[in-house]
Amino acid sequence: MTKTSFKLRDVEFKNRVLVASGTFGYGDELKDLVDVNMLGGMITKSLSWKPRDGNPPGRIAETTGGMLNSIGLANIGVHHFVKDKLPYLKTLNTVVIVNIAASSIDEYCDVLSLLDQEAAVDGFEINVSCPNVKEGGLSFGTDCDATAEITSRLRRLTEKPLIIKLTPNVTHVSEFAKAVARAGADAVSLINTVIGMAVDIKTRKPRLSTVTGGLSGPAIKPIALAKVYEAAQSVDIPIIGIGGIASAEDALEFLLVGASAVQIGTMNYVDPSASVKIAQGMAEFAARNNVGDLAEFVGALDANVEFSVLQSWL
Amino acid sequence: MTKTSFKLRDVEFKNRVLVASGTFGYGDELKDLVDVNMLGGMITKSLSWKPRDGNPPGRIAETTGGMLNSIGLANIGVHHFVKDKLPYLKTLNTVVIVNIAASSIDEYCDVLSLLDQEAAVDGFEINVSCPNVKEGGLSFGTDCDATAEITSRLRRLTEKPLIIKLTPNVTHVSEFAKAVARAGADAVSLINTVIGMAVDIKTRKPRLSTVTGGLSGPAIKPIALAKVYEAAQSVDIPIIGIGGIASAEDALEFLLVGASAVQIGTMNYVDPSASVKIAQGMAEFAARNNVGDLAEFVGALDANVEFSVLQSWL
Amino acid sequence: MVQEIATVTGRNEVADGIYVVKFSSAHISRTSLPGQFVNVRVGNGFLPLLRRPFSVCRTQDDEAEIVFNIVGEGTRILSEKEPGEKIDVLGPLGTPFGYQKGVDTAIMVAGGLGVAPFPLLTQKIRNQVKRIETFVGAATGRKLWTEHLENVHAATDDGTKGFRGTVVAQLAEFLESNKVLHPKIFGCGPTRMLHALSDLAKRYEIACDLSLEGDMACGMGICQGCPVERVNGTKKYSLVCTDGPTFDSREIVLQA
Amino acid sequence: MVQEIATVTGRNEVADGIYVVKFSSAHISRTSLPGQFVNVRVGNGFLPLLRRPFSVCRTQDDEAEIVFNIVGEGTRILSEKEPGEKIDVLGPLGTPFGYQKGVDTAIMVAGGLGVAPFPLLTQKIRNQVKRIETFVGAATGRKLWTEHLENVHAATDDGTKGFRGTVVAQLAEFLESNKVLHPKIFGCGPTRMLHALSDLAKRYEIACDLSLEGDMACGMGICQGCPVERVNGTKKYSLVCTDGPTFDSREIVLQA
């Protein structure tokens, strides 16, 4: 049987498929439909210190092979989460990672400190695609120094796996990957959504109330693969690949370019059983090809090194 | 009848639809299929000083709603173009824009100077998504100073419309738009392709010989719209919108977010008559809605200014 | 709530451009309550990517029906499903209409495809209320579908069938000239109609449940993509997919 | 070269999983030469986005035929086209096989769906050459389609029909035991087979045209997406879509 597990610090994931933040709620909503214990792990919706209402209606819009969202990080807040959601999560036999969002570095620290004491929380993923109120709302995630600072501040507060989730909306994602690796992150996950928009030409209004939002789904898979590849070329810490994954084949593409694991996002809406099928499909593909450990795929891309991103004339 | 024309310097485009560089050859290949005189203009494949062979096989790969390419700017070179292609282009009754690619600023200047004397060349579009040999192959287009320098050097060499074609693969495209506007560009066009990749999991090889390439087609439309919107918020010079346009409705979305005209790229491969249909469809939509001049759509997005890219928590 | 690969067992064009698709699912058929919906994946590909929500229109034994018109790619594909083909259905979803004890007259008001939830509501409420009055509006007579309903009052914009004008205007006339005992209104249709209906309900002080539409990504309360503003309360928004699609008209702010 | 919305006039599964689709297009039917192809848009949507190239297999009056097997979404959709439905066809495209005067024996060698261009080649060359020998290979007997060909030698990998082994091995045996006058080989099939065929042609010093496949975006020489390396000459690459798909085997470097 193919070995599918991997480790981050002391935490063992039974396979390399996780469900992505914001696409699986707090874990209890889909319990009738998906056996999350068949997955490597689940990542919660982003949690902030206080509950957040989120953005006005006009939060999603479908596009070719993808969707735009502008949820505004609507969430129940960390206290409500600890009280009402953690008890269920404790009963799970899979890794539970809490994703944290905040509008100041202090808020990130407060949320993480509070959760670090909870045994049911196995690790953290940090959503840096959040507006930094001190900097007039500019996203932390496009500011390399701010991203590194968040990482090092949080690193001091926890011994649990600390994953920094990178945004693709930067020129060189490798700089961000290097900065957070230096600052002590255990892993990076990418990509968060790609900035996009859509317009209703009849009303002349943007389809999203916030004008622009985040693009996800199969349409962005090629972009995500290129970003993961770029990150993998630049750091040694594990990478978790995200973006448009809909099949075991897609997931294996991410492993080949350098991801140690993957997250399934938008496809959870389309087919709640997608992540379990993907986990099974990866193991089956490996078995069919006599690969004893999925780790053998990680970074195993057979690429001609003569050519590279930089030298190719698009 | 709806007015569809617009002007750049002294050059009048009969409508707001052009065909994009690299997707319509040198104008003569499709003459049996498309009446290019029905379009606002045509833009040639990128031309460099010397002919270029292009990249090894593995130049294209289809993806969900889009395609990747890594052509390597295969082109016949400017001398061959003047001799063999310009005579036909002279006979056209539409605007002819030559797109220029180069690996040094001097090369850009040489190609432009040579073509500036040709009456059949109505203007220039500069492809800055090219590796700067002096900087070890880093793309000019992701270096704001280099992009501005190319613009000001070329500005001194021509009185014809000078359009700088921007890459989306940067954190803030508005900075590039502002820099080239200051440096004397008459317009910016965007977006060029988005960096992406795809992997064949059976062979473990990248589908493109250069590993990564450029993503185009309907999948990238939401990204292109957001980039055009960002550019339009930051500069007063006209913007030409490009990216995934497949219908008149798509084209009008680009006008609403601030584009004065659009270019059709990948869809020319799928349906050579797409651009003509789009030009006609835009005029029909305007007529149906009693809009006397397509200019009324430009930048007419009815957006709630309270929200913006920066403040939205994705 | 189940996810099932269900077999299509029937497809009919029941009015001009309006299709009823029947599929077999014991669970969905036997557990769906009026106002709930199913979320359908119309194909295995990515165009369209997301599921499409449809009210459960009618149930019979182990089969359920949805009714819809063609508005885009998803409904076009669905309208071409032949009996024997499979569809991926998830449901039942959402909060059903509230038809508590004490309601004697159920007034159902449908605009266009808003008629969808009312056959099932009629089916379930029939023995519980004393009287059902159903107002069904459409653009034109050819687009009117009024099967499986009781005491139907038809209205068309062009007057080709029944009352000429909106269903809400027709209902207002009805209420002026008829006494109704312990009534409750159930409304479903375009937002503009729901506005008018909600106003009317307030004017006549009749309890009113509205079934809302809206873009949805998940339909299961996961994505937070379907907010509707609340009139007041501890939280600013409710979710159309789980807190709704049916709401007491006094508790929500309809969009402009 | 035209772009036409053509009507499908026939569809048949001619062997296991192998379909022939016939469509009406006077221009394509009357102007296509053997080895040329048409580029088909299988639907109006974006999945798949690009056209799919198919050799013109046979022409008759105002109708043309293509033959294909299902390898992905595009061919699956195409295989489901019913007579009366429309397809968007662009063609004829590409450079045909060279069958200049002086060839007495035409040797056609097909691997799998590589049989596609040979019915038309047979049709056009029949009166010009003295002899045609056709070698058709497939994985198994059920997947062998040999209609509209002359002097067929079948080969299957599993030996269920004809020669057990590859077509190229079969051709080698044939050449050992038969005299052929002024021959020319025409080959089409998987790259591995073309390699073997090209080697054989060199060994026997027989002129050989190969029809290549490869990813294409435009099929019309616009995108530069379909290069094949040349053995020598002024430019490094030829384009499969315009300079090919047929090439003299001595002029190109087949990919590994």
Ligand SMILES: Cc1cc2nc3c(=O)[nH]c(=O)nc-3n(C[C@H](O)[C@H](O)[C@H](O)COP(=O)(O)OP(=O)(O)OC[C@H]3O[C@@H](n4cnc5c(N)ncnc54)[C@H](O)[C@@H]3O)c2cc1C
């Ligand atoms: C809870 C719920 C229950 C529903 N029940 C039914 C039902 O029983 N019968 C029925 O016919 N429809 C119903 N709808 C609406 C139905 O889901 C949409 O018509 C369908 O999703 C359109 O899909 P499409 O792919 O055909 O069109 P798309 O390609 O998605 O859309 C085509 C055009 O229609 C518009 N559109 C899309 N969705 C909606 C919508 N929800 N309301 C108004 N305009 C829209 C789009 O803006 C676009 O312009 C319901 C919606 C919800 C949320």
Ligand SMILES: Cc1cc2nc3c(=O)[nH]c(=O)nc-3n(C[C@H](O)[C@H](O)[C@H](O)COP(=O)(O)OP(=O)(O)OC[C@H]3O[C@@H](n4cnc5c(N)ncnc54)[C@H](O)[C@@H]3O)c2cc1C
């Ligand atoms: C000039 C030319 C003529 C052709 N003539 C014929 C013909 O007459 N009959 C016929 O059956 N096919 C022919 N082909 C191949 C045919 O075009 C492809 O099989 C078809 O495009 C596949 O489309 P799809 O959407 O079904 O599969 P896709 O979804 O595009 O592909 C599915 C799988 O098949 C592989 N694949 C795709 N295209 C090819 C290819 N060209 N060769 C090998 N593997 C491929 C992909 O890598 C993928 O793994 C021709 C190709 C060319 C370039």
Ligand SMILES: Cc1cc2nc3c(=O)[nH]c(=O)nc-3n(C[C@H](O)[C@H](O)[C@H](O)COP(=O)(O)O)c2cc1C
């Ligand atoms: C509706 C929606 C809500 C999301 N919410 C969050 C979130 O709260 N925090 C976060 O880090 N990422 C969030 N994401 C991003 C996803 O986790 C993922 O990074 C992205 O969607 C790309 O993956 P996909 O293409 O598989 O969806 C959200 C995505 C969607 C579509």
Ligand SMILES: Cc1cc2nc3c(=O)[nH]c(=O)nc-3n(C[C@H](O)[C@H](O)[C@H](O)COP(=O)(O)O)c2cc1C
């Ligand atoms: C195969 C291919 C070749 C291209 N070649 C060029 C080129 O030579 N110069 C250039 O500036 N852009 C080139 N482009 C980019 C297009 O002009 C356009 O910016 C991009 O494809 C996005 O538009 P679309 O989505 O409509 O295709 C090319 C695009 C494709 C798909």
Ligand code: FES
């Ligand atoms: S549609 Fe996802 S929460 Fe309502």
Ligand code: FES
């Ligand atoms: S396929 Fe476009 S040039 Fe050959």
